[in-house]
Amino acid sequence: MNFHKQKLFNYTALITLSAMTIACGGTEGKTETEQDSEQMKDRIELVQDDAAKKVDVIIDGKFFTSYIYPDSLEKPVLYPINTANGNAITRGWPVTPRPGERVDHPHHLGLWFNYGDVNGLDFWNNSSAIKDKTKYGHIVHKSIKSVKSGNEEGILEVSLDWVNNAGEVLLTENTTFIFRGKDDQRTIDRIATLTAPNGEVKMTDNKEGMLGLRTARQLEHPSNKPEIFTDASGVATGVPTMNNDGITGMYLSSEGVEGDDVWGTRGDWVSLTGKIKDENISVAILDFPSNPGYPTYWHARGYGLFAANPLGQKALSDGKDELNFKLAKGESATFKYRIIIYSNETVLDGQVNRDYIEWAK
Template sequence: MKKILLLSLLTTSVFAQKGVKLTHDEAAKRVEVSVDGKPFTAYIYPGPDVLKKPVLYPIRTAGGNFITRGWPMDPRPGERVDHPHHVGMWFNYGDVNGHDFWNNSNDIAKGHGGPFGTIVHTGITSLKSGKDSGELTVTADWLDKNGKPMLQETTTFTFRGQGSERSIDRSTTLKALTDVTFKDNKEGMIAVRLARQLEHPSNKPEVFTDASGVATKVAQMDNSGVTGKYISSEGVEGEKVWGTRAKWMNLTGNLNGENVSVVIMDHPQNVGYPTYWHSRGYGLYAANPLAPSVMSSGKDQPMNYKLPAGKSVTFRYRMLVTSNPASDVAQRKSAEFVK
C-alpha cells in the first residue's frame, strides 16, 4: 500500500509540473517562466536604478544552457564586458524624438551625448499558465529626459515549450501620447545579447560607434568553444548579415555539447517588413525595421517613422530556441508564425 501511495504521489508531482507555469514574485520584481518544471526565462523589471528598461533575463535552452550573456547582471568567466545596456532580450530604440532609449544604462560612457529615455514598467494586466503555453501582458511608459511619458507600451508575451523547443512570441503595441518620430537610427529594435559560445569567433579587435559618435572597443578574445554562425532566410551567412533584410535570422552554435539554433522571426504586418538585421559577431543579435537609410548605408531612403498623438503601432516577433536541425525548423516555424 505504501509503494502504491508513493507512486501515486510521484505521478501527481510529475503531472503537476507539466506545462508552462508563470510565477510572479512581486518583491523581487520578476515573473519566472518554467516549462515542465524547468526554468526557461524571467520577465524582470527591477527599475531604473538597476536597468533602464524591463527585459527577459536569462533565457535557457531546453537542455538548461543559457543563450544570454550573464554580464553585467551575473558575470561569467570569459565573457565580454562591453555595452552594459545589452542585457537579456529587450525592445527599445535609439532615437525617439531625439531621446536615446537604446544606450541608456547606469554606466554611460563619459562624453555620450544623450538625452536618454527610460522605459518604466507600470503593471501586469494578465498572467496565465497553461498546458501548452503561458501568457503575460505588461504595461510600461517610455519617458523622456524629464520623466514625461512619450509612449505607452502594452506587451503580450506568449511562452511555449515542448521537447527540445522553446519559443517566445512578443507583441508590443506603442501608443503615442504626443507626436513621436522614430528617426532612422541603427540602434534598434528587438534584441538579445548572446552567451560567449554563441558569438562568432573573434578574428580581430573591433571598434563600434553609436549614433552619437561614441566609440566602444570590442577586443579580440580566446575563441575556445565559440561556435556561433548567422544564416538568414535569404541565404546570407556569418557577419555579412549586418545591414541586410530578411524574414528571419537563424543563429547556430554549441552550448556545452548541446547543438542550438536561435531563430528570430519578423512578421509581415510589422512596419518595415522584412526587417533589417543589426546583428554583430560579438554577440549582439537584433532586428531593426525603422532605419532603412542607416542600415543600408544610404542606399535606401530614410523612413523617419512618425506616430501622431493618440495613434498606435504594433510590432510582432517570435524567438525560437531549439536543438533540432536549423534550416528546416526555421522555415517551418516561420510559416506557422505568419499565419
C-alpha cells in the first residue's frame, strides 16, 4: 500500500470511529448530572481534534460535517456533509467509497475552494493521482485561528496557504465557516479572503473552479449516455452511463434554467433537488453580490459536480465574456458563499429566492 493510500486508509478509519462514537451517544447509563450537563451544551458544537487533523460539527447531537486537512489531500475540505436526517449529500469516494457510485475525478471530494489557473498552476485538478506535481499547486492548512460553539451558530476560522510545488506561497487564505441548523435545514457560510503577499497573482479565466461540491450518486442527473470531459490541460476523463435506479437529481437556477443547461450560465443561485432513501433533499449554493465576477457562472455537471466559478468567464461563456482576475502584491479579495441543505421537502424556486434575498441584503 503506497503512502497516499495508507493515509486515506488511516483517515477512513478515523471517520468511521468518529461516526460510531457520535451514533452511540444517548443517555442510557448516565447519571442525571451527566444528562443535565449535556442538555446545557451548545446546540451547535465544534469539536477540534488536532491529532486527527479535523474539526467535527455536531448539531443537536447529530453529526453534520467535518473540516478535514490530512496530509494525503491537496486541499482542506468539508467532508462528509449530512442532512438533518443523517444522509450524506457528498460522494464517498475516494475516502470512503460506497457501492454504485462513480470513481472519476479523484480531486472532487466534499466541499472545497480552489482554482484551475493561479499564475499558470492548476490547483483544481491536483490529487494523489497526479505524480508529476510541477504544473500543480496545493493548499496547505496552516492554523485554526478560532473555534466557537453556540446555540445559534458555530464558527470556525482557519488560515491556509496556496503554494507551488517548491513550497512558495502565492496566496494566503483566511476563511471563516459559519454553521447553522434548525429543524430540517442546515446552512454553511464560507467566507474566504485571498491575499497576494509576495507579488502579483493572476487567476486567468479557466473553467476549473471555484467553490465545488461533489454530490452523492442519488443527487446526480440520470445518465443517458457516456461522456468525456477535458480539463484545461487537455487531460480527458470518461464518465460512463450507469444504472439510474434511485437517481433523481435536477438543477434549477435563479434564472429559471433547468438540468444540464445550467452549465455555463450565470445566476444568483442554483438549487439541486433529489431524493436519498425516503428523504426529499434540496441543496442550494448562493453567490453574494460583492463577490468578484458576480453573478457567478455555474460549472455544474449532471454527473455530480456542483460548482460556482466567478472567474472562468471566457471559458464558460464561449468567449463572450472575459475577466482575467488578478491581485497586485498586498491586495486582497473576499469570496462569500452560502450552502443550504433542505430536508424533507422539494424546494421550489420561490423558497430559495426568498432565502437568497434575505441573506444577500
